[in-house]
Amino acid sequence: MYHSRAAVSLLLVFAVMINGSQYLQSRIIASGGCDSYTCGANARCTMSEGRPVCSCFNLHMGDPLARCIRVECLINDDCPYNRVCTNNRCVDPCVGLCGVNANCETRNHIGTCQCLPGHDGDPFSGCRIADPQAACKPSPCGENTQCEVINQVPVCTCLPGYRGSPLAGCRHECENDSECPQHLACSSSFRCESPCKCGENAECQVVNHQAKCTCPKTWVGNAYVACRPECTTHSECPAAKSACLYQKCINPCDGVCGVNADCNLRDITPVCSCPRHMTGNPFVSCRLFEPRDLCEPNPCGTNAICTPGHDNTGRERPVCTCPTGYIGNALSSCQRGECFTDSDCPDNRACIDFTCSNPCTGRECGPSATCTPRHHIAVCTCPQGTRGDALYTCNPIESKSVYNYGRAYRYRYY
Template sequence: MKRSLGKMEYMQIAVLLAMLFAGFANGQGRQQRILSQAGVSYISNYLPRYVSGCDTYTCGTNAKCTISEGRPVCSCLNLHMGDPLVQCVRVECQINEDCLGSRACLNNKCIDPCPGFCGLNAECHTRDHVPTCTCLARYTGDPYTSCRIADPQAACKPSPCGLNTKCEVINEVPRCTCLPGYQGSPLSGCRHECESDAECSNHLACSSNFKCENPCQCGDGANCEVINHRPKCTCPNNWLGSPYVACRPECTYHSDCPQSKPACLNQKCANPCEGVCGINANCQLRDITPICSCPKDMTGDPFVSCRPFEPLDLCQPNPCGINAVCTPGHDNTGKERPVCTCPTGYIGNALISCQRGECLSDNECPDNRACIDFSCQNPCTGRQCGPSATCSPRRHIAVCTCPDGTRGDALVTCNPIDSRSSFNYARYYRYK
């Protein structure tokens, strides 16, 4: 399909024709230059021929076509290289900006530009595609050629500190401190901790090293007390020896002690019986344990006091049974011994136990019973009345009466009544 020329193209042709014919006399070379500048190809018959645009012109693979001064131009696409008329091949980069900031474009590849770039003992960091070199920590010099170990004490040379001080560089800043044994201002100068005892606390003394120190140099096991800068050495209580040489305890084991003081107490030999038992008490050792007791003819608390026996001591403590009463007495040989009895109102075995009786008085018994031996019993036991009398328990006592047909003293005897004597007896009482 043919394309018609536009108005602008007709104007360009007219101008070119005029220029061509006007300069024909100048020769073929000049015509060729004019046509070339106008974007028209030169033909052997000296007539201009117009080339079509990019729509009919095909560039190579991965190439693009653009019009420049009226003529098509083939070029590779971005990030591509090769022959634009044949084929362009994609590359990683063409300029640094095609890479990350930590990479640079070299031979169309994004690479780390640091390897081999910096000098000895230097480290490399890439920023905006440009490698930058810096010396390692504690190194100084030209990082692009060589770095050397820096002097960490350079800030202390010369020392800005005073006399008797130590200068140290910390974070590149000099720091001044007093030397051991010295004190004061490290910037102006330091002096000894002390020159005399008066400059130390009372419990310290100024040593040969001009330091306030403990002056104690006592023997082994000794106690030391510093008074006004002077040491005082003493052995502990109950210890033997010289406090300036060595102190030792009087004993460590019981076997270290004599028989008169057989026990090792608090590292001192002692008699455990001393001051332990009461007055008049005996003390005997069982191993090293004191045993206190009263003598055989004495009694009491052996830890307080012992005294001679008294009759009442036979009943202290009470050797009798429960609820029984103890009283001092004698046995068949006349030897003193405790006597056990049940108290009034109690019955039982006084050596074992006494229990309260059934009663203490007749009022605690029924009318026909009497309180006999703390028990409610029949008061008629067969011994209260005469042989032929009748005994009736009433009001807690025995009542004796003669049976009917008898008379007499019911407590002695009752005799049968004779009819005559009964008549005369009745008449006697009737006339009386």
């Protein structure tokens, strides 16, 4: 250390204050190189015009020949943008800078004071509450308008019930119905409003600005007071209209049965029927009885034919007969006959009442004649030992008897 300092021919010594302490700061004015001289702590040696110079590092202060101490800042640029360098420290410039009701913002190391929203005055001494409607005093708006300050800007609007330009002036929305749409009317407050003021549950229809109130279909009541359903249960309906259908009392028989038909109720269920003196489909039409109705439906047996007729008293009744070619009881069943003609039967049978029967029934020949069925007919002959007309009588043959040819007797037995 001695030999280094010996190389310095002259020192200029001066005192500086760092954070309240006194340090000696020297500057080399004699010649000598940095290789033969060592500066103090946190100092560096540089050559200037061939002479060594000791200086503190950046952001350091003190005696570069002895010791340099680090500081926070030397100038404002050493601090963040929102701090200022005061006494080698970066401090908030807003501390104690602004008055009451003022905000402080730091920009480029400079504190700026502004009054809080809704306040005015000197932000460095103090701000007071401002009149929120100051921008509307006096009002820049036209007649029949209202002025409102929004974001410190006056905004003009027409008063309720008025329309037009708020800056030039507003007028009533309407003076008469013609200035309103068809479904609205000009009210007493000069506004286009619905004219509907109907009763509870009523329906409203606006025609040419006029309201027409009606109760819903099937409902009753005063449409301008209140509407209600005619009924909600069957018990609320009168006897003549005993059914509650879609909230309306109706006669269940209305429009159900056919022409001339009777309708009777079972509880509320309609039952259709034709009167006793009439017939037909009760759901379509009923008419007076006709003779043909005796056979509709057919009361006779299977395959039998029904025709209108009369009984022994002259009263109309159906008459049942078997059709041609059929036999049997027409009241129960008719069956197809055995034959239609004699050719349908064997040689010794004839077609009698559609049945192949013996043509000799005992009534075809005389009482003493013989009947033989042949070729479908009865053949009458007198037995051997007799003679005569076999259709009437056969007489025994006697050789000595006198035959009276002038007289003939014919007998027919039935």
